[in-house]
Amino acid sequence: MKKIIVANWKINPSTEKEAVELFDAVQNGAKNIKNVEIIICPPFVYISVLAHLTSETLSIGGQNVFYKEEGAFTGEISPIQLRDLGVKYVMVGHSEARKHLNETDEIVNKKIKECLAEGLKPILCVGEDIGEDKEEVLNRQLKSALKDVPCSMFHVSCVIAYEPVWAIGTGKNCSIEETKSSVALVRKVIAELYNQEASEAVKILYGGSVSRENSADYVKSDGVQGLLVGGASLDAENFIKIVKSAESISRVN
Ligand code: PGA
Numbered sequence: 541m542k543k544i545i546v547a548n549w550k551i552n553p554s555t556e557k558e559a560v561e562l563f564d565a566v567q568n569g570a571k572n573i574k575n576v577e578i579i580i581c582p583p584f585v586y587i588s589v590l591a592h593l594t595s596e597t598l599s600i601g602g603q604n605v606f607y608k609e610e611g612a613f614t615g616e617i618s619p620i621q622l623r624d625l626g627v628k629y630v631m632v633g634h635s636e637a638r639k640h641l642n643e644t645d646e647i648v649n650k651k652i653k654e655c656l657a658e659g660l661k662p663i664l665c666v667g668e669d670i671g672e673d674k675e676e677v678l679n680r681q682l683k684s685a686l687k688d689v690p691c692s693m694f695h696v697s698c699v700i701a702y703e704p705v706w707a708i709g710t711g712k713n714c715s716i717e718e719t720k721s722s723v724a725l726v727r728k729v730i731a732e733l734y735n736q737e738a739s740e741a742v743k744i745l746y747g748g749s750v751s752r753e754n755s756a757d758y759v760k761s762d763g764v765q766g767l768l769v770g771g772a773s774l775d776a777e778n779f780i781k782i783v784k785s786a787e788s789i790s791r792v793n
Pocket of ligand 1: 709750769771
């Protein structure tokens, strides 16, 4: 099974020229990659230029999206617009959007449904912050995000990223053991919501201070089918090392 490695560029880089250079460098480094699906999520403004440079291995994702297909929603971007540019995946519910853009569980649910209706694959981000009850948070975030989402659509199109908020951008990645137990919790909720088959089949990524030093440990451990990489995706060499760690493990599996 192909692993998925997502690059979340956040609000970087500052110019289109740098964005193209970074994309090209990743593209070059990923030339012989066969067993990993790489999804680059740049800022919206670079999507149309980068979409022309994609390949079978490297595709473009959105960092966020709005939940309406059209209308008077100043500043927003619709799933149809993203799809038109060749975008396949969209992150929904990233903790930074929940925190800075007031994205509630209800909004996350609307976004997931709209993405699925338009043929985009949501990467649903969930995770607890320090001091929060992990089980309660995962249960709530998953159940509200997937409310009224039919099993068949979930099964075919949704990816889940487990990202403990305290690990994002802090350099303090979550231990493998803790990640495994969190992923098991996620699968338990999915089994409750849908069924065992859907729970076993869904691809779950880990995100939060992934680096070239720790990436192999995650992809090696059973349960995690890929990674969501922020800071370390801004340096092509680092990012390719992460991709290659997943490639070598996928080949073994
Ligand atoms: P980080 O970001 O790898 O810099 O911690 C992860 C993320 O974007 O969720």
